[in-house]
Amino acid sequence: MIVDIIGRLSEEVKGKSFTFVLVVGTTDVSLIPGITVAGASPELTMFTPAADAEFLMTGRCRSIDVVPITPDGIPTPALISRASLSLVKTNKLVVNAGSRVKPRIPHLDLGGEPGGDIRKWGVREEVGETILENAKSLGENLQDEEFLVVGESIPAGTTTAAATLEALGYRGVDVVSSSSPANPKDLKRRVVSEALKNGPVDSRKLIFKVTDPVILGIVGLVSGYPGKVLLAGGTQMTAVAALLKEWYPDRLKDITIGTTRWIVKDPTARIVDFVKEIGVRLSFADVDFSLSRHEGLRVYERGFVKEGVGAGGSMIMALSRGVSPSDIVNSVDDLYSKLTQI
Amino acid sequence: MIVDIIGRLSEEVKGKSFTFVLVVGTTDVSLIPGITVAGASPELTMFTPAADAEFLMTGRCRSIDVVPITPDGIPTPALISRASLSLVKTNKLVVNAGSRVKPRIPHLDLGGEPGGDIRKWGVREEVGETILENAKSLGENLQDEEFLVVGESIPAGTTTAAATLEALGYRGVDVVSSSSPANPKDLKRRVVSEALKNGPVDSRKLIFKVTDPVILGIVGLVSGYPGKVLLAGGTQMTAVAALLKEWYPDRLKDITIGTTRWIVKDPTARIVDFVKEIGVRLSFADVDFSLSRHEGLRVYERGFVKEGVGAGGSMIMALSRGVSPSDIVNSVDDLYSKLTQI
Numbered sequence: 001m002i003v004d005i006i007g008r009l010s011e012e013v014k015g016k017s018f019t020f021v022l023v024v025g026t027t028d029v030s031l032i033p034g035i036t037v038a039g040a041s042p043e044l045t046m047f048t049p050a051a052d053a054e055f056l057m058t059g060r061c062r063s064i065d066v067v068p069i070t071p072d073g074i075p076t077p078a079l080i081s082r083a084s085l086s087l088v089k090t091n092k093l094v095v096n097a098g099s100r101v102k103p104r105i106p107h108l109d110l111g112g113e114p115g116g117d118i119r120k121w122g123v124r125e126e127v128g129e130t131i132l133e134n135a136k137s138l139g140e141n142l143q144d145e146e147f148l149v150v151g152e153s154i155p156a157g158t159t160t161a162a163a164t165l166e167a168l169g170y171r172g173v174d175v176v177s178s179s180s181p182a183n184p185k186d187l188k189r190r191v192v193s194e195a196l197k198n199g200p201v202d203s204r205k206l207i208f209k210v211t212d213p214v215i216l217g218i219v220g221l222v223s224g225y226p227g228k229v230l231l232a233g234g235t236q237m238t239a240v241a242a243l244l245k246e247w248y249p250d251r252l253k254d255i256t257i258g259t260t261r262w263i264v265k266d267p268t269a270r271i272v273d274f275v276k277e278i279g280v281r282l283s284f285a286d287v288d289f290s291l292s293r294h295e296g297l298r299v300y301e302r303g304f305v306k307e308g309v310g311a312g313g314s315m316i317m318a319l320s321r322g323v324s325p326s327d328i329v330n331s332v333d334d335l336y337s338k339l340t341q342i
Numbered sequence: 343m344i345v346d347i348i349g350r351l352s353e354e355v356k357g358k359s360f361t362f363v364l365v366v367g368t369t370d371v372s373l374i375p376g377i378t379v380a381g382a383s384p385e386l387t388m389f390t391p392a393a394d395a396e397f398l399m400t401g402r403c404r405s406i407d408v409v410p411i412t413p414d415g416i417p418t419p420a421l422i423s424r425a426s427l428s429l430v431k432t433n434k435l436v437v438n439a440g441s442r443v444k445p446r447i448p449h450l451d452l453g454g455e456p457g458g459d460i461r462k463w464g465v466r467e468e469v470g471e472t473i474l475e476n477a478k479s480l481g482e483n484l485q486d487e488e489f490l491v492v493g494e495s496i497p498a499g500t501t502t503a504a505a506t507l508e509a510l511g512y513r514g515v516d517v518v519s520s521s522s523p524a525n526p527k528d529l530k531r532r533v534v535s536e537a538l539k540n541g542p543v544d545s546r547k548l549i550f551k552v553t554d555p556v557i558l559g560i561v562g563l564v565s566g567y568p569g570k571v572l573l574a575g576g577t578q579m580t581a582v583a584a585l586l587k588e589w590y591p592d593r594l595k596d597i598t599i600g601t602t603r604w605i606v607k608d609p610t611a612r613i614v615d616f617v618k619e620i621g622v623r624l625s626f627a628d629v630d631f632s633l634s635r636h637e638g639l640r641v642y643e644r645g646f647v648k649e650g651v652g653a654g655g656s657m658i659m660a661l662s663r664g665v666s667p668s669d670i671v672n673s674v675d676d677l678y679s680k681l682t683q684i
Contacts (some may be wrong), residue, residue, distance in 0.1 A: 017359060017486050018486065020434070032409075057479060089485045089486050090485060090486045091361070091483065091485040091486040093435075093450075093483070096447070104453075105479060106437070106450040106451060106452055106453070106476050106477070106479065107451070108435075108448040108450055109448060109449070109451070110448055111446075112447070122564065134448050135448070137399060137400055137447060137448065137450045137562065141435070142433050143431045143432055143433060144360065144431050144432045144487070218375040254556050277579050294557065314546065334492045
């Protein structure tokens with residue numbers, strides 16, 4: 001039920017203790033109309049990571065009244081993460097890498113700041129270095145776990161991930177997925193191309209110009225953490241893996257990307273080819289939502305939302321402890337019912 | 343080498359996974375001349391918790407240039423904690439319950455604020471409730487560990503602990519120890535007595551008036567955490583235990599106070615009698631510093647400093663993993679040498 005595309009995660013994670021870390025942030029890229037559906041409107045995307053974090057940790061949102069939804073009313077994948085993790089015992093921590101709206105719950109702050117519109121500038125160089133350094137220190141102090149599971153919430157994160165990949169010489173826009181079934185590739189391509197145009201020659205400076213605080217936070221965390229890591233996310237995690245390969249090549253051997261079936265099967269993206277290219281393992285949770293009681297969850301099977309807030313990795317960790325796919329769907333259904341009173 | 347005064351910790355902690363949480367804060371009580379030696383001057387006590395946290399996590403201080411010292415130049419017990427925990431694998435987290443100077447490392451913030459001078463007011467009621475609520479939520483999200491070890495750093499913390507105990511009807515000033523071999527009991531008694539005089543009739547409000555943010559943070563953390571807890575501290579932890587008995591009596595059965603030999607043997611304090619009175623377990627690390635290579639550490643045997651930053655609990659956790667007392671002293675000695683270039 002954990003399907004290994006490359007490598008063998010299933011046996012590695014079985015029964016292992018783990019800490020789930022959610023890294024949140026925002027950039028002004030998500031304000032570009034049409035680029036993301038991770039919020040009911042471009043302005044509301046600024047609240048999505050804080051609300052995701054609050055919901056994951058406490059079961060309700062504080063920064064906004066209801067859970068984050070797409071403009072079509074489909075709820076955040078934080079539902080899947082919370083419901084899946086509620087079936088196993090785990091530590092959960094929230095890390096703020098740089099958000100316009102900070103989560104109103106205890107969280108670890110990396111001393112970053114929100115990213116800009118990468119067509120002008122993404123992460124200021126000194127801020128990027130601070131995020132990397134603080135995240136590394138945090139990773140060094142999480143030594144007791146057998147596995148570190150790292151999720152993300154950052155609207156328009158696939159666009160900054162694509163730009164990061166392109167800055168490293170990969171065809172990033174081709175690789176990345178989208179939270180919409182209609183992946184706005186032309187728009188992403190234009191934004192990424194404008195971001196890279198006239199960028200700094202220095203390769204590290206160029207990364208900072210086009211990336212986002214969450215990617216840097218996760219890279220830093222993994223650089224300091226001494227053990228095995230599940231990067232719980234979709235195509236955004238390919239940018240993390242590619243940066244690790246560039247800056248911390250020794251860490252690559254301990255990395256698995258763990259995601260959902262919807263990301264792996266996305267016809268608009270190319271995650272499977274890409275992980276082969278850079279040499280990192282990939283697994284996904286084989287859970288089918290078509291039997292959900294709720295239309296708002298069944299639409300995941302039609303390519304809506306797909307991933308985020310470590311949804312795929314959370315399902316993987318539940319499956320690895322012997323929870324069945326139908327128990328996961330039931331748990332998500334129940335949480336959805338509780339929220340919507342349906 | 344872990345000596346159980348009451349209860350049996352040794353077997354319970356053996357080989358158990360644990361997270362070490364350091365809760366930091368300040369109050370204006372530490373500005374009262376003569377009340378504490380947790381800083382080279384009353385003003386510098388405001389930097390001590392931040393510097394302790396920074397040193398524990400990274401091995402150097404950021405908020406000040408050197409590690410916190412007493413007016414006599416004796417270094418912070420954070421040395422003992424870092425050296426002991428470096429001998430075992432553990433997660434370490436810093437929680438800020440309310441500090442004038444915030445640690446310059448990633449830490450969890452409980453949304454509190456520094457405590458006042460309890461002769462006027464300690465913790466504002468709404469702030470106290472926020473600290474309790476956020477800490478509870480944090481505790482609920484640390485489910486994977488078999489043991490939670492909680493240390494503290496708050497200058498003049500024994501005075502606010504004494505006031506908290508007195509507000510609960512105990513003879514608190516008699517119970518508490520001091521970071522100085524000359525425990526300034528008369529001064530503490532005057533401050534506590536003035537703090538309690540004309541206090542609110544409502545018992546919860548009275549606690550907020552005379553307590554500190556760290557005590558509330560630890561009480562909240564334990565209220566949410568579902569497993570066994572080692573309160574890694576001296577007589578301040580008796581106030582935590584007494585508040586737990588008052589507000590969350592069900593949690594008392596999972597609590598052990600874990601401290602140093604210097605606290606248990608302190609002729610000016612009465613921790614052993616008190617834990618019997620309220621019904622909580624007590625253990626200490628039987629480690630002798632008289633064989634240390636450094637005078638600044640040998641003086642611990644003469645009652646200087648005694649405890650803090652979870653020093654006793656850190657030694658207990660190292661001992662529980664089979665580290666010998668002399669290995670602990672060597673490790674602390676080496677860290678001291680590195681710091682002072684002696």
